[in-house]
Amino acid sequence: MKIAIVHYHLQPGGVTRVIENTLQAWEENGTEIEAVALSGRAYPGDRLPNTRKIDGLDYSSPQDAIDPKVLTERLRESARNALGQAPDLWHIHNHSLGKNPSLTSAVSLLAEAGERILLHPHDFAEDGRPGNYLSLREVYPRVYPTGSHIHYAALNQRDRDFLAHMLKDRPSPVHLLANAVPPISPFSASAKENTCELPENLLLYPVRAVRRKNLGELALLASAHHDFHFANSLGPTNPQFTPIFEEWIQFGKELDLPLTYGLGEHTNASFPEMVSHAQSILSVSVAEGFGLGFLEPWTFGKGLCGRNLPDITSDFAELGVSLANLYDRLPVPLDCISSVTQLRETIQSALEQFYLNYQQDLPQDGTETAFQSMVANDSIDFGRLDEPTQQEIIRAVAQSWELQQGIQKHAGLEVLAKDIIDRNKQAVAEQFSLTSYAERTLKIYQELLAVEDNHGCQFANGQLLLDQYLSPARLNLLRTS
Template sequence: MKVALVHYHLQPGGVTRVIENTVSAWKINGNGPEDYVILSGRNYPERKLQNVRVVEGLDYMDLSDATDPLILKERMEEAARSVLGKLPDVWHIHNHSLGKNSGLSGAVAELAKSGARLLLQPHDFAEDGRPQNFRNLGEARALLYPTAGQIHYAALNRRDQSFLQSTLDDFNSPVHLLANAIPQQPASNPREIQRYFPELPENLILYPVRAVRRKNLGELALLSATHPEFHFANSLGPTNPAFRSIYQNWIEYTQHHQLSLTYGLGEQTDASFPEMVNHAQAIVNVSVAEGFGLGFLEPWTFGKCLVGRNIPEITSDFSELGVHLDNLYNELWVDSSLVDQESLKHAISAALGSAYQDYQRELPADAVNVATESILNEQGVKFGSLNEDLQKQVIAEVQSSKQETESIRKQAKLQILNEPNIQKNQAAVAENFSLPAYGAKVYQIYRNLLESQTEKVTYANSEKMLEQFLSPERLNLLRS
């Protein structure tokens, strides 16, 4: 079996790490393809990967600059032959539908027409809050999801698997669940770390993420306001200039309200990421949207308990594999009297109107009511769905109310699990998400793909995917 792995680039980041882990897993297992080639639109800056070929026109490109799909297909085939000596038995293509290059989306459609066996693995979706990417697909949108017995898909989580299956309904392309690998982490002595890095806070609850809007920094402030026995911190500040002013406002807010909270702790210490994690009493998540869900698995590899917010549509399959997250909460509800409801409804209406306009779709007549009822109902208001201004209003009210503080503490249930339960989750992650386990899953999918019957290619209605993501009840003001 000979395989081509394809991505726009191999710069440091999530998909590049996935490709590196895939190749590493094959080497560890001694059970992988006979040969492989990696096609990229840019030079690879590291040395971990071999057999890399740069293909002109494969990198990110605007719609007006995109290479003709037939030409790009031919270049990809030529580059693959230069290493493999023949066309690949399997094309494993990452993020073809993301809208970063309509030429690749079209080239995938051309490969499909030629009868190639394809494994298409979306990590992110143009339909999920990326309207500019969606528009950048142009006419390729109609060909975005080819389907036939010899075309399989791989999804990172149950939600993506479900959305793909619904989009491909009544077609024959299987959708495999293929969660990313989680390498095991070395343990360190917390006392030694404290000695070398005294600037690290005691009783630290660490949120090991870079500051972006969907990471919900306001909820970290809410937890800090209601749990003064801990010091909360996230690890890194933003790189997106558009978010920097919001981030700075949170820093000023926490200082003004004297919260035991540090934003950007990793930029205020020489301690490494593993050293900060090992020093922490626990790891916290408050993100409202994730792709794979690394943050729900990686803490256990360090032997650390995870506390905070769950995202069930991302983590539902983890519990089936023995990673129990029952100690997490799904939502933090606050009393509706703490929120200016007119401001909330105005924000919801504006956000929905903007989202549908960005995707050039008509706003459903009941969309505002549906979205409002999903955020504001008889249970109260979902704190994690509010924008930053409304979140700040709520935190100030909660701080001045013993009753509201106790309500948040009861819902958040920030209890650090005992060592036996931590070890059970650690073992489950090691068994199901290790590099060897990942490599075996990928190779088995390839084998299934090779055994699949060749059929005539058709194309699923890509509008179904957009409808699933662009849904009023999924509205979150932190993603608007």
């Protein structure tokens, strides 16, 4: 079996790691697959034995993108030269992300020519990336080809469901293909020389500070749980988020909360030492890709507590990973907010800007739909609010024992028993191993190769996908500008 793998680049990062791990697993399993990785930049690593640099495949604006027919021919020629023949199928990553409309169009040309293709979107232009979406404006009617010879693979259940809705009654199946979670080398029990300076009863949120990580929820939890110390590991690298991050630092100090933002930058302790010292790993993120943060803690031998993202993790329980102790929402009374009218105006403004950025019409009932999706039983989900509203709520909670009791009850933070941790660790090792990932990928390839009729290509209506991601019911004020 000869496979051409395509991505804009092979720089260190998520997609490159997926490609490297897949080829490694095939080799270790003795799977007879010959692959070439085609990218727009020279590969700087040493794990991929067969790569080719394709001019015109790298990130490019619509103005600078090359002729798609030229790019298509370059892809075909390079694949033939590297594999000794035309590939049996193409495995193409993120073709619809809006980073290069020529690749998007080249995929449509390959699809129309009957090439067997696995389209593997890791991220979507429709999901909070209006600039990317607009770069596809001219080619958008042909972004999502369909046919029995074209399959899709999604990282999580939400994306799979959204794609399946767009492709309903189309011949292209959608597979769930969550990334692998490589095994972690055991943290040395003796590597604790710097842990004396770490806070006791630490709940560690091992993430870099970005807005969607919902750092305000750390402060809310800290205001209600005085027996734990809460911390995230790293500060921001995005200068646009730095002022918000520094504001949270000052806010935590002002209220004297058991809280440290950017703990790794205030200690000599290594990351393994911080993890080893922590009572548990914590997550309060409001948006994730495939859900690594819900799987990796168990490989550390640590429990996980905090916020769940059911649309990302819904299939994990079926695979033996129990997240029953996590909360789906963290309700706080609406009367903690001084002006619900102002909140509605904030929601209205955010939606108007969001839809304007996508050049779409906001549904007439959009604001009410968004508001009602956040509210239940006179309470509102804290994690869907903007920073000023979050801070107003935290001030109220910090002064009210009754509100603190409510937060404790709903959050359910606890250090899990070892048997639960061990079961989840085993499930992750079995279900999300490199071997398991390689086997699932191979199975999809075999299904594609078994397709006899590789002629006939149509294009799905991408508006159906955009409408799902844009839905006012999904609005989170931490994901708007």
